[in-house]
Amino acid sequence: MQIETPPSEKPYEKPEGERRGLVIVNTGDGKGKSTAAFGLALRAHGRGKAVKIYQFMKVPSARFGEHRMFEQLGIPIEGLGDGFSWKTQDLDHSAQLARDGWERARAAILSGAHFLVVLDEITYPLIYGWLPLEGVLETLRARPKQVHVVLTGRRCPPEIVELADTVTEMRMVKHAFKAGIPAQRGIED
Numbered sequence: 001m002q003i004e005t006p007p008s009e010k011p012y013e014k015p016e017g018e019r020r021g022l023v024i025v026n027t028g029d030g031k032g033k034s035t036a037a038f039g040l041a042l043r044a045h046g047r048g049k050a051v052k053i054y055q056f057m058k059v060p061s062a063r064f065g066e067h068r069m070f071e072q073l074g075i076p077i078e079g080l081g082d083g084f085s086w087k088t089q090d091l092d093h094s095a096q097l098a099r100d101g102w103e104r105a106r107a108a109i110l111s112g113a114h115f116l117v118v119l120d121e122i123t124y125p126l127i128y129g130w131l132p133l134e135g136v137l138e139t140l141r142a143r144p145k146q147v148h149v150v151l152t153g154r155r156c157p158p159e160i161v162e163l164a165d166t167v168t169e170m171r172m173v174k175h176a177f178k179a180g181i182p183a184q185r186g187i188e189d
Contacts, residue, residue, distance in 0.1 A: 020145050021143060021145060021147040022149075024150045024164065024166045024168075026152045027167065028168075028169035028170035030169075030172040030173070031175065033152040037118045038053070045074075050114045050115050051076075052118070054080055054105040054122075055081070055121060056081050056121045057081045057083065060080070064189040080102075080104070094130065099130065105117065106139050110142065110144070112143075112144035114147065116150065122151050122152070122153055123151065124153055126153075126157055133157055137160065
């Protein structure tokens with residue numbers, strides 16, 4: 001490790017542009033995409049802003065750690081799917097759930113009622129061909145000026161990356177799962 005001297009001057013100029021809703025993408029093969037989106041949801045909620053979270057791959061009855069906490073805090077989180085593709089028995093049904101869920105998420109975005117809408121794991125229905133990409137792009141472009149949208153998932157389509165204001169790619173350097181350590185409640189749920 002190399003020791004650095006802390007900066008003595010601000011390393012950037014304050015932007016002069018107008019504040020507006022952002023499209024934020026968390027993608028890549030590393031861990032932390034949803035976790036980062038949930039952190040933004042907590043930050044916005046802490047400022048008294050309306051937040052809505054849609055999870056495209058989780059079942060509506062999911063009770064992971066984030067569901068329990070968001071329920072306690074009063075942040076609405078909605079599972080729209082029936083689990084990951086290797087768990088489902090009917091991919092046509094999974095695709096229909098994604099389309100139905102998208103209509104709910106789309107309506108929430110376009111309503112302008114929420115400061116932040118999280119579309120967790122939306123890249124999977126997109127890359128599986130369950131959702132038409134153009135409809136998602138149109139909604140992101142047409143959203144009310146003040147609405148922020150966060151999209152998460154691996155292999156985010158380049159068209160969304162191009163449209164987004166902020167894109168972070170999570171890169172796996174090392175993962176406990178590859179060392180034979182199973183997922184642990186409270187860390188990966």
